[in-house]
Amino acid sequence: MIHPTPRLRFAPSPTGNLHLGGARTAMYNWALARHLGGAFVLRIEDTDRARSSDASLQVILEGLAWLGLDWDEGPEFRYRDRTFGGGDYGPYYQMQRLDRYAAVAERLLASGHAYRCYCSPERIAEVRERQKARKSPFLGYDGHCRDLTDDQRAAFERQGIEPNLRFRMPKDEVVKVHDLIRGEVEVNTKQLDDWVMVRPGGVPLYNFACVVDDLDMKITHVVRGEEHFLNGIKQRLVFAALGAECPHYAHIPLILNQKGGKLSKRDPGVMSVLEYRDRGYPEEAVFNYIALLGWGFSGDRDVFTRDEMVDAFAVENVGKAGAKFDVDKLHWMCGEYIRRWSVDELLARAERWLVPALPDGALAAQPAFWRNAVACYQERIQLLAELPGKLAWLWARPEPDDAAAKNLRKHADAAQWLSAYADLLESLPLPPSYPADRGDADQLVRLPSQKDAPGADCRWATPATIEAATRAHTETAGIKFGHFVHPVRAALTGTNKGPGLFDVVFLLGKQHCLDRLRDVPNRVQSTT
RNA sequence: GCCCCCAUCGUCUAGUUGGCCUAGGAUUCGAGAUUCUCAUUCUCGCGACAGGGGUUCGAAUCCCCUUGGGGGUACCA
Structure with a gap:
C-alpha cells in the first residue's frame, strides 16, 4: 500500500545550475504536493562526485527559495525570514545515505536480483563498438558476468578487481505501466540492459539510490522530465524486487528552446533562475510564466497567483507535447506584474538596482523624490534592472541620442x-x-x-x-x-x-x- | 540503428465523455483611438486543427498510415 499522505519530491543533482526546466519540474511537484495537502521534499542526488559542487547546490537552494517553492523536508536553508527543510526522513543528501544503499544492495544480491560484474570499462566500450559495427538493434551491456560461477568470481577477486553491482533485468518481459501523463505504456525489457546499480567502491548510481530513497522517504508521486521515462521502468523493477509498491509516475515533456531544440547552454532559456533574478525579472512573473509552459490555468486567463495555481493544478492536465520557451511572453508577464504593484512596492523591489546606481545614500536621503521618479517608469519597464538606465538623466547630464x-x-x-x-x-x-x-x-x-x-x-x-x-x-x-x-x-x-x-x-x-x-x-x- | 512519446494560430494554450467550433483566450505582429513622446489602456485586424486514408448522420476530438518534432539507448542525473 502506498503511503496515505501524498509526499512529493524534487531531486536535483548539484551538477549545474537550476534552469527554467528544472524549476518547472520542481514547481509541478510543489504544486501537486500543496494541492493534495501533502509534503514537498527536496532531496539532493549528489552521487556523481566528479560533477557535484557546492556552488551548484547553493544556486539550486536559492533558486527554489526565490521562486517561493518552499520545501517541507530536505536541506535546511534560510532565505529572507524563512527557514526551509528539516524533516524526519533524512538525511536528504544521498552521499550521507551510503550505508542504506549498501544494506539494500546486500539484500538484492542475496535474492539474486543483483550480481557482481567484473568487466572493465574498456571491455564495455568494446562490446558497444561491436554492437554498433554489426548494427545490432540492442546497444548495452551483454550480461557477461550475469551468470558467473563461484570459481570464476573468486578468480576475479584474486586478481584484485573490484566489481560493480548490476541489476539483473528480466529478459524479454513486457512491463505495463500507467503514467499519469502518458497513460498506459508497454515497454519490453529486452531494450534494457543489466544496468549498474553501484559503482566499484560502493557509491550507488541514480536508478538504485533513487528507489531506496523514494521508498525510505515514502514518496507517493514522482513528477519528473520525460528523459526519465525508461528510468521509471528500471526503478519499478527494483521496487518489485524489493517487494514494494512503486509511487505514481508522471513524466512531463521537456521545455524546448525557441528553435524547437533541446535547451542548450547558449540559449537564454537556460540561464540559471538566479540570473533571472539578477536581471530584474520579478519572481512572481517567472513563476507564473513557467507554470504555463505545458499547462493551462484556464481558457481565458494567463495571470494568476500561486494560490490560484495550487488550487487549479492537476498533473493529468499537463500537456504531452513539449513547450517552447518564449522570451517575449515572459517579458510581457514581467511588465504585467510590475504594473500591478503599488508604487511603494515597486520602489522597495527596485532598491537593489537603485542603490548601486544612485549617488551614495541618495535613496535613503530623499525617498519621496525617488518614489516619484520610479513611479514615472512603472508602465515603461519590464525588468527592474532597466530602472537605473532609464533614470540616469536625473543625475547625469545626458548626451542626446x-x-x-x-x-x-x-x-x-x-x-x-x-x-x-x-x-x-x-x-x-x-x-x-x-x-x-x-x-x-x-x-x-x-x-x-x-x-x-x-x-x-x-x-x-x-x-x-x-x-x-x-x-x-x-x-x-x-x-x-x-x-x-x-x-x-x-x-x-x-x-x-x-x-x-x-x-x-x-x-x-x-x-x-x-x-x-x-x-x-x-x-x-x-x-x- | 532500435525503443518510447508527441502533433490546434509564429509562440503558450482552451477545446476533458465526437455535434453548442463559421475553433476561444494570451503573447507577438499590423491598424486605429487617447495623448506632449514613449509606455499604459481600449478597439479592430492578420493568424492554427501537419498530410492522407478510414469509422460515423456528424471528427480538432476515435482508428490506421505518412511526415515532422522530442526523448531514451552511461560505472550522468
Whole structure:
C-alpha cells in the first residue's frame, strides 16, 4: 500500500545550475504536493562526485527559495525570514545515505536480483563498438558476468578487481505501466540492459539510490522530465524486487528552446533562475510564466497567483507535447506584474538596482523624490534592472541620442524656444534640482498621476501648473505645442521617449532645467 | 540503428465523455483611438486543427498510415 499522505519530491543533482526546466519540474511537484495537502521534499542526488559542487547546490537552494517553492523536508536553508527543510526522513543528501544503499544492495544480491560484474570499462566500450559495427538493434551491456560461477568470481577477486553491482533485468518481459501523463505504456525489457546499480567502491548510481530513497522517504508521486521515462521502468523493477509498491509516475515533456531544440547552454532559456533574478525579472512573473509552459490555468486567463495555481493544478492536465520557451511572453508577464504593484512596492523591489546606481545614500536621503521618479517608469519597464538606465538623466547630464538630436534640429527656431522656455521656468517656483533639498515638493506632489496633486496653495510649481504656464507661453509665442515639446524633452532628458514633459521638469528641478535648456542646443550644434 | 512519446494560430494554450467550433483566450505582429513622446489602456485586424486514408448522420476530438518534432539507448542525473 502506498503511503496515505501524498509526499512529493524534487531531486536535483548539484551538477549545474537550476534552469527554467528544472524549476518547472520542481514547481509541478510543489504544486501537486500543496494541492493534495501533502509534503514537498527536496532531496539532493549528489552521487556523481566528479560533477557535484557546492556552488551548484547553493544556486539550486536559492533558486527554489526565490521562486517561493518552499520545501517541507530536505536541506535546511534560510532565505529572507524563512527557514526551509528539516524533516524526519533524512538525511536528504544521498552521499550521507551510503550505508542504506549498501544494506539494500546486500539484500538484492542475496535474492539474486543483483550480481557482481567484473568487466572493465574498456571491455564495455568494446562490446558497444561491436554492437554498433554489426548494427545490432540492442546497444548495452551483454550480461557477461550475469551468470558467473563461484570459481570464476573468486578468480576475479584474486586478481584484485573490484566489481560493480548490476541489476539483473528480466529478459524479454513486457512491463505495463500507467503514467499519469502518458497513460498506459508497454515497454519490453529486452531494450534494457543489466544496468549498474553501484559503482566499484560502493557509491550507488541514480536508478538504485533513487528507489531506496523514494521508498525510505515514502514518496507517493514522482513528477519528473520525460528523459526519465525508461528510468521509471528500471526503478519499478527494483521496487518489485524489493517487494514494494512503486509511487505514481508522471513524466512531463521537456521545455524546448525557441528553435524547437533541446535547451542548450547558449540559449537564454537556460540561464540559471538566479540570473533571472539578477536581471530584474520579478519572481512572481517567472513563476507564473513557467507554470504555463505545458499547462493551462484556464481558457481565458494567463495571470494568476500561486494560490490560484495550487488550487487549479492537476498533473493529468499537463500537456504531452513539449513547450517552447518564449522570451517575449515572459517579458510581457514581467511588465504585467510590475504594473500591478503599488508604487511603494515597486520602489522597495527596485532598491537593489537603485542603490548601486544612485549617488551614495541618495535613496535613503530623499525617498519621496525617488518614489516619484520610479513611479514615472512603472508602465515603461519590464525588468527592474532597466530602472537605473532609464533614470540616469536625473543625475547625469545626458548626451542626446540620435533621435533626440534630430528633434533638437528639426525646427530652425528650436534654440530660441529653449532659451525662452528657460526664462519662463526661471520665473516659476520650480523645486530645486536634485540633490538639493527639494523642500516638501516631493511629498506634496505624486507623479506621474496629477490627480492627487495639491491645490492652488501649493508653494511649488506642480506638473499641472507647469503645463498650464507652458501652454500659455506657447500660445502667446505662436508655437505649436506639439512641436515645442519634442526639443524640450530632448534637451532635458536626451531621449525622445519617457514620462510626461512636466513630470520631467518637476523632477529635474529648476537649476538643471535651466542649465540644460541653455546649454544642450549649443552642444548639439557644435557636434554636427 | 532500435525503443518510447508527441502533433490546434509564429509562440503558450482552451477545446476533458465526437455535434453548442463559421475553433476561444494570451503573447507577438499590423491598424486605429487617447495623448506632449514613449509606455499604459481600449478597439479592430492578420493568424492554427501537419498530410492522407478510414469509422460515423456528424471528427480538432476515435482508428490506421505518412511526415515532422522530442526523448531514451552511461560505472550522468
